[in-house]
Amino acid sequence: xxGSVLGAPLxxxxxxxxxxxMGFLWNPDFSRLARGEVWLKAAGQxxxxxxxxxxxxxxxxxxxxxxxxxxxLSVPLxxxxxxxxxxxxxxxxxxxxxxLGYVDDVRDPLDALRGRASSARLGDLEQAAExxxxxxRR
Numbered sequence: 001x002x003g004s005v006l007g008a009p010l011x012x013x014x015x016x017x018x019x020x021x022m023g024f025l026w027n028p029d030f031s032r033l034a035r036g037e038v039w040l041k042a043a044g045q046x047x048x049x050x051x052x053x054x055x056x057x058x059x060x061x062x063x064x065x066x067x068x069x070x071x072x073l074s075v076p077l078x079x080x081x082x083x084x085x086x087x088x089x090x091x092x093x094x095x096x097x098x099x100l101g102y103v104d105d106v107r108d109p110l111d112a113l114r115g116r117a118s119s120a121r122l123g124d125l126e127q128a129a130e131x132x133x134x135x136x137r138r
Contacts, residue, residue: 072109080113088113 008017032038071091072080080088088094093109103112111117 077113085110 008014010016072088072093075083075091080091080093088110093113095106095108095110103109107117
């Protein structure tokens, strides 16, 4: 705003005014694309976006934020025992990844709710893959 009202911000650079700035912004000089320096700076921007930028997006993604309410604590056990397994997994009765979401001795919360013993141990990739219907990688 200041530049449009008062002119150039620096007296020794009168060509740094609003009109020239808008012209630079909206009328690109495509001849500069032949310079390697432009491509090097563009590549730096791309790699920054793909590394730090994507990392920030994943960090603040809603899927990774904690719940405001633990659904498995809100549903009484008597009611939870009547619900289908798919719904119970949705509200939190599921062991997540390695060392996440287990009960007592790494037992699946769904097994604990149903009163079943579990042979799962930390790092039991085959059982985790079977639970989600996938083939474990070897």
